[in-house]
Amino acid sequence: MYTIDLAAVLQMVKIKPHEELLADGALTLFDENTGRAAFVSHQWVAKHHPDPDHRQFRVLQDALRNILSGVTQISVDVITELIIGKSPKMTHSLHPADLYIWYDYFSCPQKENGRDASKRYDSDLAKAISSIPAYIAKCQLMFVLCPVIESREGRTVLGPSSWANRGWCRLERLAKECSGDGSFFMVKSARHVELVVTSFASSCESSPGEGCFTVEEDRSNIAPVVKQVLKQKVSQCLQNGDLPSYRVVLNAQAILCRGLPMETIADVVPGFDSSQHESDDAGSLLVAKFLFQNGFSQVCEYDAMGWSPICYAALNGHAALVKALLERRANPNDETKKGQPLLALQKMVPVLGISAFFKKNNAMTVLLEARADVSPRGSRPPPLCLASFGNNATGIQLLCQARANPNRKNLLGMSALQHACATGACDAIDMLLNIGEGNLDLSGSLHAAALLHGGSHTTISRLLEARADVDEQFRPRPWGTLQLFFTMKGLEFRLKRPTRLRTLGYHHRGATPLMVALLVGHFEAAATLVACGARAHVENSRKITAADLISEVSTPEFLKDASAGDLEDTVSVLSQLRLRRERSSFNRRVSSLLLNGTRRRGRN
Template identity: 40%
Template sequence: MTWGELQFPAPAEEWRGHQIRCITAAGDGSKQIQIVLVHGPLGGNPGFGGSIEYWRRLFPVLSEEGYTVHAFDLLGLGLSEKPPMEYSIELWAEQVKDFLTKLGTENVAWPREAGLVERALFFFLGRSLAMSWVGSVCSPSRSTKLADYAASVARTNKRSMAGGAGAGGLLFPMHVVAVDLMLRFSDVRPHEELLAEGLLTMFVEAMGQAIFVSHQWLSAKHPDPKGLQFRVLQDALRNILSGASKISIDVSTEIFFGRPAINSAAKMRSTPLFVWYDYFSCPQHPESKKLREDAIQSIPEYIAKCEHFMVLTPPLNHVEQAEMLSRYSWSERGWCRAERMARELSSEGLVILVQNSTQQTLLPQYESVLYSPGKGHFTVESDREKIAVVTQKMVLKKLMGYLEQGDLHNYRFFLNQQPIRLDSLPAEPLNNLVPDFRTEIDPAVDPKGFALATFMHQNGFLSITEYDKGGWSPLCFAAMNGDPVLVSALLEKKASPNDATKKSKILAHMPNQMTVLCLATCFRNNEALSILLEARAEVNGRDARGDGALHWACVSDNAEGVRILLEAGHDPFMLAGPGASPWATACSTGSIRAAKELLYRVKGLELRHSFFWCLMFHGGSKAMVNTLIDAGADIDERYYTDFTNPAMLLVLRMYSLKHYWSPSRLTLLAHHHFGATPLMFSVMNGHFEAAIVLVKAGARLDLRNARGKTACDLATDMQAPSDLVVLVGNSFGSLISLLAASEQRPKGIVMLNCAVGMNNKNMVKSPKMNNLQRFFAKLALGLVDLIFRSPILDAAFKSFANKEQVSALLKNLYPTNPAAVDDELAEGFVQPSQTPGALDVLRQIYTGNPGPTPMEILAGGRMADLPMKVIWGDQDTLTPIKGDVGSFLTEQAKERSSIDFEIISAGHLPHDENPEAVNKAVLAWLAKEPWRSS
């Protein structure tokens, strides 16, 4: 690909809610390696730093050699958004690490997959990319009582509560067992015995990391009488820690939103690890009832303190009930639902499902939104009151946390979820947190008007037609809340019954353009649903993914909603992406009540491929499989994609090819789908309960798919190699790459003239300085801080932000080839300086924390075996080769065989000043494939 063939301006991406620019050039398939280019500043003036133009000479050469190449703006630099925040090397290292997750590296926060094929597919299907930037939504600029209250909370609260869902302090200490001890346990013993033997530790975060284990007990008196469930946990932890098994991505998450972050395995290996397990950690003796109650009330706090959350659900029979326990029976337990809700409301919301020692799956992060703990099963009915207290405290803490953070959209989103989160619990929603509500409306005379005024005050809206920064209007939140009086009041004030969201909610799996009819249906607010239909809401309206309200009724297992929509004329055969009908959606989500309602009301319902939808996604419960068998679905049906469903055909063919270089649970299923039977799908996707039901029902074991595999063959065919990624950085881009690699290892790094820090403040760490020199250096740096915080910088910045000044600076940085500085390059650096926030970013960078030095990152022989190519321009005056970093890396290259150091004739930007030498050196190093030994 030539430079001229690239798309300019670079396409917009979203990273952590902010816009950046990114360009990817797909290779020709001849090279496995993917190259990520990490830019530095323009000669110490990062406010002008470009990204794509910065790599104009290296990027096309790597692409033409067959490599897949990525280049992107660092947040705050280039053409990226420049939000007011603290910029640091660590922040940019996080951006690089998150970008690596898009490439499918081993340990992968929620950015979408980076592949061009996927982008084309989503465009073909007419879908909004879930993580694309949709811009700010206009809203009135006047302040509201909600905004004022949020500011007050932020001022008065010294400790942020936004990150956790804990319930306000520990009533009982958090007792844990060190993993190395736990792995040696031969049986499951109670808290009192372990405490007496000194095997329990009172956990504090400074000690390391903790895993919270959520599970069902296998008997009424003991969680695991024979230790069968516990041995699965032990073996799974051994395999995760050793790398013998990897945590898979949920299939639907990857199809619609890409691959989320799974840093869990790397985190577990990085520090001492401890386990919280109820039988170990909570008092069990009958005389310890009060202490046990205190421990139970502290569970949300325990979860908030845990880096990891595991759901332990191997398919085992309950001792007394002779019933198989599974992920589905676990999800029906009231306590288990409460634990999962606590996890999903914490800062570390990932939930890892452990079904056997080799299969662990990341569960989607939306299910607690739809399923209240109060709707779960309780062995002891009085536990419902305990759960109510715990849940209400979690809700309050989360709401106050959002207020302190100033995140008003998510505050509203969570505030209006309360009816469903507290459903069937003896607890009232917290609907009057915002003070100073005043109205002249008499609730006895005008109840609708009073309800609407209260809602607008508590939600901080000034207009019926207003959309908040998250793209939601008052009616969107009201439809989710479900108050029929409120919905009626908004409609009477001329809110549109066809209103829809203007942005997606990634963690809730809610796409853009989700109509209020879909929202009311999804949250089972059927009275509100009927009111919207009476107001002539479009019954067959769709969201950006193509789903209608009937699809959402099936997602939330809303059987009454199914009936209402069908009677109102909803198309029962409407297809959404990828080719999913409402029936397919009910099968894929395991929504038994909705499925039975469809079977009862829809004539001519097609059962073909029902097991595929059920077992490819989340529908593999015993009850759902039996429902399909009873309906007459073929238990030995061979699944073949064809042009009757072109969207699914394209999805499966694409991911089948991707399995060769970027395997996942989805790619495995796609790779083996052709000719596969329901039994094969159940094995590949970990639906072991379903597999047992199918075998008992007479499913054939001798059938083979199109690749010649039986179900037994597929059970052992679940492992594949990870991707290969090399980071390439210049200046502090090299430092960012190095820091990112220290926490999320790539297969190699190329560093071009590596900087000592984000700014010059790390110079005081130089061992070459004596105390007097260090004193005067600190004075000089303090003066720089004063200048950069003063109005002087504003005028200097404006006078410098032109092509002539930038060209002159660049020519000083290109000592061997000033002719390489042309108008294209200068304009590429000037343009970012015109974007909002550029000056603030520049000020932040020069006055902020410089971050760690390369010497600190590599201290103690860390990353000794990581392949590194160091290229240094010998005429660099900003980071001279004789400086601290250059000298350090020169010596490291002598001690470490993994470092290849090369000096070329160039200044600070060797890749653009002397591209021939840099391109040749990089390509030669890549051709050696030094990562093979790593």
């Protein structure tokens, strides 16, 4: 594994390809006995060079300098703090003397001789690609480099959401999650670096095969790499005796392999004798094999994590299997007894909600036919909220046809639309808006998009087209669960070390979506809101404005310039965002006109 030591990386003024650096003797074969390696995941700014103008890489260099000098303190991202419930301790420290950087352009071969050399599986580049999981496993640290910048061609704005949509970046994240330590550092600006503790759920929501690829053939090329990663994870779980994690990975395979030309791993545990079930019907054989492979002996039992066979079958999504389990007295309203960190799911999640979240719509249909409850009571999360969170438009339609209320909220007071906005689930947003027919409650939707990672230009533009208020002030219901949660976080802000979530808790009342985006460090959402006309001088209950927050040292320079009225360096990014919104709005209006015209012709 070729790397470059940190001192040399910080001195770079231009990123040279692997072959040139190798000839210059600048590359080092990494040795775990001499130091630690850091893997850099990033999106290429141009087609033939990752960063021809050195804008993206310079952010990484400045961020590393600021961390080493103490100017920048690494914060914990909001999702990590929400899921874990506290601020996790830093398990890795940066020391310049023993740190080596892995970066694809200078660590992997780039130039191949011959027109079709890059397509050969025996080429050095192909070998390097297949070795990405091994490289990530060797690296103790991972940096996700995703500052908000304009692409070289000026056609798109790059940032956290575009990074999360890239197929290669999704593969790298999956490999990191399967390596045993899913944490990484997200570099959003030279002075804003976040610790993200990710889980298997991230890749389940965004599988590598459903990501974007510049070269379409790469989609099929990564299939064996994904299969290799999953095989290693399954084997690791079995070797460690971690059966609940093994069951999660085994049954989530189909989700992680979406969009890829590959078969899932079958018959992981040898020894199932189908001859003993020759007299059984197809359903009995299916259940017997499923129980054997998952290490269960009965249909109605729970493992150490409080999951029953039908919970895993709902994750698996095999409709015939779910039906066969129900015929053998499995409960269609069964629920998880404990939370599952690998999937970021809480306890008391109904099996219908599991299928809805992971887009297992055939299994949903079977459960609905068995009269699974679409509106569970108490602290159980509504399946409609889970379907929205998982961007399952078809699942939303199925649930609403079964009389689920699209405006119903969960225990925190969050609606299905807010769940969809939080993850940027555009298909779910469109479905909910269509079902709502103008009666859907839009309040808090932009705040939800700005709070988590859903605040892309597409999400925000669609909400504004639906007449969401770009300057809406956040005012949760007095004494409601959400109000109590933020009040508690505000108290922690005063008594403990400030975090992003605690700072938001202190400033939440009266905050606009722009203020929320700035408080939690989602600069892509902030840039989009500014481009869409959000006002920077609206005060919250503490008399603080977005303009005050933009002056914070961790805010990117282009947002500071926009606040100060100097748009010379900012206009390209903001104008690109405005242009994309105008194009999106125009295309949606044309589609609506065509659809209405078709309906009128159908009636005539």
